[in-house]
Amino acid sequence: MSKTYKVTLKPSGEIVEVEEGKNLLVALREQNIYIKSSCGGHATCSDCILKVVSGEDYITPPPFAELKLLGNVFHITKERLACQTCLTGDVTIDISKHDRATDEAKLKNKTVNFSKKKQHIKIRKEPDIKKIRTERADERAKEEVENLAKAETWKKHWEKNQDSEAPKKLAGGKRPKFFDTDKVDYEKNDYTRPLSPEKQKMKDDRLETERLKAANDKKNIATDKEYKKFRE
Numbered sequence: 001m002s003k004t005y006k007v008t009l010k011p012s013g014e015i016v017e018v019e020e021g022k023n024l025l026v027a028l029r030e031q032n033i034y035i036k037s038s039c040g041g042h043a044t045c046s047d048c049i050l051k052v053v054s055g056e057d058y059i060t061p062p063p064f065a066e067l068k069l070l071g072n073v074f075h076i077t078k079e080r081l082a083c084q085t086c087l088t089g090d091v092t093i094d095i096s097k098h099d100r101a102t103d104e105a106k107l108k109n110k111t112v113n114f115s116k117k118k119q120h121i122k123i124r125k126e127p128d129i130k131k132i133r134t135e136r137a138d139e140r141a142k143e144e145v146e147n148l149a150k151a152e153t154w155k156k157h158w159e160k161n162q163d164s165e166a167p168k169k170l171a172g173g174k175r176p177k178f179f180d181t182d183k184v185d186y187e188k189n190d191y192t193r194p195l196s197p198e199k200q201k202m203k204d205d206r207l208e209t210e211r212l213k214a215a216n217d218k219k220n221i222a223t224d225k226e227y228k229k230f231r232e
């Protein structure tokens with residue numbers, strides 16, 4: 001038979017026995033002592049917090065889940081989660097924050113609020129529901145027919161302009177540019193595409209400007225040596 005330890009409950013002063021290895025939430029609830037809990041003992045709600053008044057050496061250390069929820073502050077707050085605490089000796093704990101009557105009243109208020117909300121919910125009658133269902137079914141059927149028709153048109157898009165005389169466009173509406181062979185000088189072995197007169201003029205102007213600038217730079221530099229230095 002497993003060991004049992006004495007737990008003194010504050011503020012009532014009641015003394016209960018708790019089995020070794022059983023957490024305080026389960027052990028106290030079994031003895032009909034109310035401890036609030038929303039997560040069912042999974043260390044996620046922190047509703048089951050209680051305060052250790054004495055015997056802090058006789059409780060099991062907090063597991064990782066509890067530390068994650070409350071932080072490593074037991075030495076300051078003396079608070080533990082009942083669902084994560086087992087005993088190794090006699091202790092005194094404060095459960096004054098757990099009051100069944102207060103919690104039940106809070107719950108009742110919530111229920112009242114909910115029922116108030118409920119009054120605004122519109123409840124449809126059977127014939128209305130049937131009418132809406134028929135309308136929606138019709139809409140869906142219409143949509144399906146439209147989609148099918150669209151799919152058929154898409155499938156046959158290549159047949160649409162089969163008989164038309166207009167030349168077919170290539171992808172992206174671009175036509176390949178043909179190479180103008182009349183202007184190619186085969187004797188010179190020059191296959192570069194000749195520039196248009198405007199572009200040729202722009203190129204000539206640019207080259208002339210560059211030549212003049214170079215000549216001017218050269219003039220401004222007194223000796224060849226200096227010029228070389230400048231070029232470097």
Ligand code: FES
Binds near residue numbers: 037039040043
């Ligand atoms: S019951 Fe929720 S944290 Fe203990």
